[in-house]
Amino acid sequence: MRDLDLLNEVLVQPRAAHVAFPGIQCIDRPDWHQLITPAMKEGGLNGISLAILEDTDVDRVIDETIRGYEELNLRFRWTVAQDSRPHDLGKRLEARGLTPVSIAGMAATHSQIRCSSGVEVELVVPESVDEFNEIMSEGWAMKSTTLRPYNEFVVREFPGTNPFFIARIAGKGVGIASYFAFPKSAHLLGGVVLSEYRGRGVYRALVEARREHARQAGIGLTTCHAMLGSSAPILTKLGFETLCQFTSYLR
Numbered sequence: 001m002r003d004l005d006l007l008n009e010v011l012v013q014p015r016a017a018h019v020a021f022p023g024i025q026c027i028d029r030p031d032w033h034q035l036i037t038p039a040m041k042e043g044g045l046n047g048i049s050l051a052i053l054e055d056t057d058v059d060r061v062i063d064e065t066i067r068g069y070e071e072l073n074l075r076f077r078w079t080v081a082q083d084s085r086p087h088d089l090g091k092r093l094e095a096r097g098l099t100p101v102s103i104a105g106m107a108a109t110h111s112q113i114r115c116s117s118g119v120e121v122e123l124v125v126p127e128s129v130d131e132f133n134e135i136m137s138e139g140w141a142m143k144s145t146t147l148r149p150y151n152e153f154v155v156r157e158f159p160g161t162n163p164f165f166i167a168r169i170a171g172k173g174v175g176i177a178s179y180f181a182f183p184k185s186a187h188l189l190g191g192v193v194l195s196e197y198r199g200r201g202v203y204r205a206l207v208e209a210r211r212e213h214a215r216q217a218g219i220g221l222t223t224c225h226a227m228l229g230s231s232a233p234i235l236t237k238l239g240f241e242t243l244c245q246f247t248s249y250l251r
Helices: 003-016 058-071 089-095 126-140 144-157 202-216 231-237
Strands: 025-029 032-036 047-051 077-080 099-109 120-123 164-169 172-181 186-193 221-227 241-250
Touching (some): 003 047, 003 099, 003 221, 032 058, 058 089, 077 089, 089 099, 089 241, 099 231, 126 144, 126 164, 126 172, 126 186, 144 164, 186 202, 202 221, 231 241
Parallel strands (some): 047 077, 186 221
Antiparallel strands (some): 025 032, 077 241, 172 186
């Protein structure tokens, strides 16, 4: 895969890593990509992943966009990557009180990934989606009622496009994760391990399970947007390469 194609899989393609959940609004233009999901007030499926703005209009657009999320009482993120404009967009967002988080855009072919663990990982089915939901809610400190409709919808309607996984130690669910399947890549999403079980190979096992599931589906590349201060160092040890770095600004 050429470098430009690889960067596209890492940076651009993940903007489409969501399913057609009822109520979600996706604004997708060559200069703008935004998700608005009123049902997800505590985070997820709300944010801007591409903004190319004129200098003369940037402040108006920023203020109107922030106000739109605030009127709906939604947490959101505004991602500023290499293709965002103007170049000081991040500074303008930070000046409005958004919190910056450094992200690594990473990728690995399956032959590059080195991972082994005794943790058991299973694919989520309709009968186990409630457990998946509870682990996600605890790990992310969110209300389970916020997540349940979306998780149930994905498992029922898009199990092959956006498969979910539960990791277990001695039968207990201790971590969850998912990935979104694109034609050329599997984009890792939503990994969380309960705090008392961190450092025991759970995150690594979830990476391996998703990699193997994607490999069996014929997908040869795995990508991830990983926080530099947490998951990125782990993925580096597992054979992932950092292709780019960018910043997400959180409200």
